[in-house]
Every structure is written in structure tokens, then in C-alpha cells.
Amino acid sequence: NWLVELVSGLRSVRAEMNVPPAAIAPLVIVGANVETRERAARHDPAIRRLARVGEVGFAAEAPKGSAQIVIGEATACLPLGDLIDVAAEAARLKREIEKNQGEITRIEKKLGNEKFVANAPAEVVEADREKLAELSETGDRLKLALGRVEAAA
Known part of the structure; x- marks a missing residue:
């Protein structure tokens, strides 16, 4: 359920913002608790493949120029500044x-x-x-x- 929500949200943002399908952006998860970090690590290959993201990382605050999606207690951020005009x-x-x-x-x-x-x-x-x-x-x-x-x- 968490994985589906995350991937759907990321795909929606990519589509809304006209991010080229071939473009790979890093995924930064902000405010993740231990359970979310474990989920992200466990599903890392699926997240990368299904949501077309590069590395999955964690941070204390959202990177500048990123689209944000709230997933549970955390916020998934896609830094898009370099990918779109x-x-x-x-x-x-x-x-x-x-x-x-x-x-x-x-x-x-x-x-x-x-x-x-x-x-x-x-x-x-x-x-x-x-x-x-x-x-x-x-x-x-x-x-x-x-x-x-x-x-x-």
C-alpha cells in the first residue's frame, strides 16, 4: 500500500510537470521514521524501476526546487529544477x-x-x-x- 501510494504520487508529479520519461531524478524522503526508512530500503529496486528515480536518500528538509508529495508521516521530494524549464x-x-x-x-x-x-x-x-x-x-x-x-x- 505504501509502495503503491509512493509510486503513484511520483508518477503523477512527473506527468503533471512534463518530466521527460527518460529523465531520472533522485528521490529524497524528508521526515521519515525508522519504519519508512526500512520500507524504502526494502523496496528500493522497485521504487527506482517503477517511479523512474535514481538514488533514494533521506534528508532533514526538502531540497530547493523539488516537487513534494506527502506519504504518511514523510514527504517524498523530487528535485526537478534541472529536469524541466x-x-x-x-x-x-x-x-x-x-x-x-x-x-x-x-x-x-x-x-x-x-x-x-x-x-x-x-x-x-x-x-x-x-x-x-x-x-x-x-x-x-x-x-x-x-x-x-x-x-x-
Whole structure:
């Protein structure tokens, strides 16, 4: 469970931040207790292979320019400053957030129109509501990713 959570979190961060698949970053675990250190040592080969990380190390505080994921009592940090163009990635995420917000506004306007809701087939209205929820979730993920990129700057 811990391993799955760690690898999933690291993969998500790599995907959100457009880290090239071939790029290998070190993994630094901050605030790890003895149990977490033992888990990391026991699963070291799997972590390296599945999350595409180099060495797995431990530190008292997060390295500058790292994306962070909280796993249990510890924080997994991927130093990304050398792997991505932070400014370009932040600009890309801001454009995505703007585009996403435009779609949300468009659908909210449509669903706010009483005539549309009254006259459109129930399936269409329901599909728009589902799309709105999906866009809202995507927007939250994009904002989280932007926060991570800006923190890595």
C-alpha cells in the first residue's frame, strides 16, 4: 500500500510537470521514521524501476526546487529544477487553467439558463453536469500542479 501510494504520487508529479520519461531524478524522503526508512530500503529496486528515480536518500528538509508529495508521516521530494524549464511549465499550466476555466464558465452559463435546462433532453443536461464536475476536478489538479511548479522555482 505504501509502495503503491509512493509510486503513484511520483508518477503523477512527473506527468503533471512534463518530466521527460527518460529523465531520472533522485528521490529524497524528508521526515521519515525508522519504519519508512526500512520500507524504502526494502523496496528500493522497485521504487527506482517503477517511479523512474535514481538514488533514494533521506534528508532533514526538502531540497530547493523539488516537487513534494506527502506519504504518511514523510514527504517524498523530487528535485526537478534541472529536469524541466520551470518558467515554461508554469506558463503552460496557467494557459491550461485559463482554458479549463473558460469551459467551466461556458457550461455553468448553459446550465444556468432555465430554458435550456427545461427544454434539453435529460441526458444532455446530465452530461453537461458531469462534464462540469470533471472540469472542476481537472482545474483543481492543474492548480495543484502549478503550485508545485512555482514552489520548485
